[in-house]
Amino acid sequence: MMAQTEPTAALLIRAAAAREAGDAAEARRLLERALASGPADAELWRHLALACEQAGDLELAEAHLRKALELAPEDMATARLLAILLLSQGRYAEGFALFEARHAMDAYVKPRLPFSEWPGGDVAGRKILIWPEQGFGDQIQFARFAPILKAKGADVTLVCWPPLERLFAGSLGVRVIPARGEISFPDPDGWVMACSLAARLGVTVETVPGAPYLQSASPWPKALPPGVKVGLMTAGNRANANDRNRSLSGREAEALRSLPAQVIDLDPAATGAADFADTAAIVEQLDLVISVDTAVAHLAGAMGKPCWVLLPVQGLDWRWMRGRRDTPWYPSMRLYRQATPGDWAPVLGEIAADLEILVAGR
Structure with missing residues (x-):
C-alpha cells in the first residue's frame, strides 16, 4: 500500500509553526515537500521565501518571491514582502517603489482626499500635505523630510498622531496638525503619505539625510540624578x-x-x-x-x-x-x-x- 501524501495545506500549517518557533530549516524541509508533491501556487513560493529569508538565504528568498509575483502579479502582500527584503539590503530604488504596494492592503489603505497625490518632482512654490501612517517610530523616521521639502521651496503641512504634535511643531519648522477630530488645512497642490517621502525624493542609502532634526522644546522640570x-x-x-x-x-x-x-x-x-x-x-x-x-x-x-x-x-x-x-x-x-x-x-x-x-x- 502506498503511503498517503500529506496535504499541502497541512504542510503549510506545520511550516508556519516551525518558522514561528525559529526553526527555518524544518520549515524549508516541509515546504520543499509540498513543492515536490505537485504544482506550486504563489502562496507556497511566498512561504518558502520567508523560510529562506529566516535561514539567511536572501538570494533564494528573493528568487522565490519573484516567482510568487510571476504567478500572481496582483498579490500586493508578496510585493510588499519583496520590497521589505530589498530595503533591508539597502536596495532602495526598487525597494521603495515596491513598498507602495502596502496601500493595496487593508492595514495601509490611503485616505480618500479630494486633492492630487504628489508624485515627486519640483515643489517650489507648491503647498504639500504629508499624511500620517503606521506607528510613532515610522512617523519620527520620515518626519526628517518635511523640512527638506520646505528648503526646496514648498509650503509644508504635516499631519501627525497627537502625541507627536508638540515635538514636531517645536522642531521641524513646518505647519503641524494633530490627526484628531475634524482637521482643516490649506488646500494642497499635492499630498503624500509620510512613508512614501523617501521614494518621492529618490533617497538612496548614500543620500539618507542623517543630521539630527528633532530637539527638546523645553527642559524637563524634574532633576535627574548625577553621574552617567x-x-x-x-x-x-x-x-x-x-x-x-x-x-x-x-x-x-x-x-x-x-x-x-x-x-x-x-x-x-x-x-x-x-x-x-x-x-x-x-x-x-x-x-x-x-x-x-x-x-x-x-x-x-x-x-x-x-x-x-x-x-x-x-x-x-x-x-x-x-x-x-x-x-x-x-x-x-x-x-x-x-x-x-x-x-x-x-x-x-x-x-x-x-x-x-x-x-x-x-
Whole structure:
C-alpha cells in the first residue's frame, strides 16, 4: 500500500509553526515537500521565501518571491514582502517603489482626499500635505523630510498622531496638525503619505539625510540624578505583531536596570511624560539611551543622542538593514543584533561590557 501524501495545506500549517518557533530549516524541509508533491501556487513560493529569508538565504528568498509575483502579479502582500527584503539590503530604488504596494492592503489603505497625490518632482512654490501612517517610530523616521521639502521651496503641512504634535511643531519648522477630530488645512497642490517621502525624493542609502532634526522644546522640570545617565526602554507597543520578539522579558529588563549607571526608565508610565515632547526633554539630559526597537529609539536617533538599539532575529525591521552596527538613518546609533532567536543573553552581556568602558572613560 502506498503511503498517503500529506496535504499541502497541512504542510503549510506545520511550516508556519516551525518558522514561528525559529526553526527555518524544518520549515524549508516541509515546504520543499509540498513543492515536490505537485504544482506550486504563489502562496507556497511566498512561504518558502520567508523560510529562506529566516535561514539567511536572501538570494533564494528573493528568487522565490519573484516567482510568487510571476504567478500572481496582483498579490500586493508578496510585493510588499519583496520590497521589505530589498530595503533591508539597502536596495532602495526598487525597494521603495515596491513598498507602495502596502496601500493595496487593508492595514495601509490611503485616505480618500479630494486633492492630487504628489508624485515627486519640483515643489517650489507648491503647498504639500504629508499624511500620517503606521506607528510613532515610522512617523519620527520620515518626519526628517518635511523640512527638506520646505528648503526646496514648498509650503509644508504635516499631519501627525497627537502625541507627536508638540515635538514636531517645536522642531521641524513646518505647519503641524494633530490627526484628531475634524482637521482643516490649506488646500494642497499635492499630498503624500509620510512613508512614501523617501521614494518621492529618490533617497538612496548614500543620500539618507542623517543630521539630527528633532530637539527638546523645553527642559524637563524634574532633576535627574548625577553621574552617567542612561535612559532605558525595554518594551514596545504590546499590540505590535512582532512585540514578543523585540521586547525583553522581565528578567532581561532587570539585567539592564542593574547596569553600572544612573538608569532612568523612559516608559511614560514611569516618567509621567504626557507626550513625545516630554520624553524628548528627558532624553536631552541623558548621556545614552538603550532601547529595544520602538519609537523611543527613533526619538533618540532623531535628536542625535547616543543610542544603543537591541534588534531581534525574527521580525527584524527593514530599516536596520543587515550585518551592520550602524545605520545611515541615525548616525548616533549603535546596533546590537541577536544571533539566535529569543536569546538576548549575549546581547545583554555585550551592552554591559560596553557600558563599563563608557562609564570608566567619564
